[in-house]
Amino acid sequence: xxxxxxxxxxxxxxxxxxxxxxxxxxxxxxxxxxxxxxxxxxxxxxxxxxxxxxxxxxxxxxxxxxxxxxxxxxxxxxxxxxxxxxxxxxxxxxxxxxxxxxxxxxxxxxxxxxxxxxxxxxxxxxxxxxxxxxxxxxxxxxxxxxxxxxxxxxxxxxxxxxxxxxxxxxxxxxxxxxxxxxxxxxxxxxxxxxxxxxxxxxxxxxxxxxxxxxxxxxxxxxxxxxxxxxxx
Numbered sequence: 001x002x003x004x005x006x007x008x009x010x011x012x013x014x015x016x017x018x019x020x021x022x023x024x025x026x027x028x029x030x031x032x033x034x035x036x037x038x039x040x041x042x043x044x045x046x047x048x049x050x051x052x053x054x055x056x057x058x059x060x061x062x063x064x065x066x067x068x069x070x071x072x073x074x075x076x077x078x079x080x081x082x083x084x085x086x087x088x089x090x091x092x093x094x095x096x097x098x099x100x101x102x103x104x105x106x107x108x109x110x111x112x113x114x115x116x117x118x119x120x121x122x123x124x125x126x127x128x129x130x131x132x133x134x135x136x137x138x139x140x141x142x143x144x145x146x147x148x149x150x151x152x153x154x155x156x157x158x159x160x161x162x163x164x165x166x167x168x169x170x171x172x173x174x175x176x177x178x179x180x181x182x183x184x185x186x187x188x189x190x191x192x193x194x195x196x197x198x199x200x201x202x203x204x205x206x207x208x209x210x211x212x213x214x215x216x217x218x219x220x221x222x223x224x225x226x227x228x229x230x231x232x
Contacts (some may be wrong), residue, residue: 034117
C-alpha cells in the first residue's frame with residue numbers, strides 16, 4: 001500500500017470521512033520545533049484524516065453530549081491512525097501518528113501550547129479545508145464539525161490541491177460572539193480561551209463549557225451536515 005488511492009481507500013474504509021495528503025514542502029512556515037521533520041526526520045508526506053462530529057450536539061442545552069462525542073471520536077481516530085501505521089510498517093514503510101487532541105507542548109518562544117504538528121494547518125495544507133477566523137478548520141462537506149488527526153510518513157506521495165475558498169470574508173460573527181474576547185487579530189488569545197472553556201490549570205471541569213465560535217459560524221455544518229440546520 002504505497003499509493004494515494006490505496007492509502008485513502010484504507011483509511012476511509014477504516015472510518016475516516018475525509019482524507020488528504022500534503023507534501024513536506026508545504027510546511028516551510030511551521031514554527032521552529034514543530035515541523036513534521038522535527039518529529040520524523042525522514043518525513044516526506046503528511047496524511048490528514050477527518051471524522052465528522054455529531055451535529056446534534058449543538059442543539060443541546062448542555063455541553064455534556066458534545067464533550068462525550070469529542071472524547072470518543074478522539075480515541076477512535078487515534079486507534080485508527082495507530083492501526084494504519086502498524087499496517088504500513090508491516091509493509092516496510094515508516095508511518096507514525098501524532099495524536100488527535102495532543103498531548104500539547106508549551107512553546108516558550110511563542111508562549112503557546114502546540115501539538116507536535118498542528119493538525120489544523122496540516123489539514124489546510126492537505127486540501128481538506130480552510131482555517132477560519134474562529135481558528136477552526138472549515139470543510140465544504142461538514143463545515144467546522146470535524147475532528148482531525150495527522151499521520152507522518154517517509155513515503156513521497158502525490159499531494160492534494162489546496163482548497164482555494166474564502167469562508168470568512170466580511171464575517172466576524174465568531175469574534176463578536178466570544179464571551180471572553182479571545183478571537184481576533186493577530187491570533188487567538190489561547191490561554192484566555194482555554195481557561196474559560198476548560199477551567200484554569202488544576203481547577204478544570206471534565207466537560208467543555210464553551211464552543212460558541214463553532215456554533216455561530218454560518219458554515220458550521222457544511223453540505224453533508226446541512227440537513228441538520230432545520231433542527232439547530
